Amino acid sequence: MTKEETVSCSQPSDGVMGEPDKEEELDATKAKVEKVREENEKLKLLLSTILNNYNSLQMHVSEVLRKQQGASIELEVDRDQDKDNDFGVDISLRLGRSSEQTISKKEEKVDKASDEKEERSKKKRSSLGLGFQIQNCEDSTSKLDYHCRQVKNVNAESKCVSSRKDAKTARNENHQDVLEEHEQTSLKKTRVSVKATCEDPSINDGCQWRKYGQKTAKTNPLPRAYYRCSMSSNCPVRKQVQRCGEEETSAFMTTYEGNHDHPLPMEATHMAAGTSAAASLLQSGSSSSSSSTSASLSYYFPYHHFSISTTNAHPTVTLDLTRPNYTNQSPISSSSFSLNFSSSDPPPPSSQDHTLNFGGLRTQAPLSTDSLMARYRTRLSGQQ
């Protein structure tokens, strides 16, 4: 239901007009109300379908996680949620192999200690891999974790963030620094691209971005814009927005690179978690962790078919959100995943990028969609 319809329904014109005009307007209003009612019913149906689908998906994820001992994903759903808060769910997610394993060990201890329900009811946080993290202010443990993470980030990335020229000088002076920096760079260069149909090229993903450059690539006559995360002065995360001109609708390829060194707003975490899962999939490499991470991908993008193929040449995952695929099927049956790693083979020219196809979520209202899914997850977890 559009805003215009809402306004027209709730505020009929009071202007002076003849009886036939009033009757016509009354009929039109009735028709609109009926239309809205039908739409409402459809939305209710869709909602119930999504609830059922999510329920099935969650069971599937739990099953996968149980099967894989030592998998790098932990999912905790606190059923003793605060009744005053519809979103009072305690979710802890660890996606793939994080470079912050020290932190992860700390979090494991915290998670083990949090078996007691009293603690869990107090703790409200979501911890996402690849540097994406949110937490509520009242959680002192999470605060401590975050500060530890910040210190680690500062230590690890200070060379990279300060300036490129300084980094180059450091490389020349100290070979050990070269190796360490190379490791960090290789992690940082894991990219996640999201291809989406969108009217606005600056996809509202919840973060604040500052444009620092624009180029017209040779391969694509349409300009490519470069953005830097402006939520933190030292945040190394960057993104590129490339318009795809081959389609009638406006499609944009948004490529994310790097880890946030600051908490993310609530609305930014779903996409961040999904892209984190995709990036973890690339970084993991091993089949076991890949399959577990693919399960987490299913978790974050339950209504999409996606496939990944990757090489070691240029680790980039592409999420394709341009193919709507709303069905009434269960996400288990509608979501399929295939993975092709060819780390030992030289990459063919066409496989420099790796494609994840998510048909279903359009990004004309990405945040509302994500928020909706977050609500579904939260409420369903409370029902179980």
Added chain:
DNA sequence: CGCCTTTGACCAGCGC
């Protein structure tokens, strides 16, 4: 005044 976008220049990597 601060933050943002624009845009030309510069730099590094890569292929020939």
Added chain:
DNA sequence: GCGCTGGTCAAAGGCG
């Protein structure tokens, strides 16, 4: 070595 290309820098200007 040279040229091409992608990515980044930084000055200038706009906007609230």
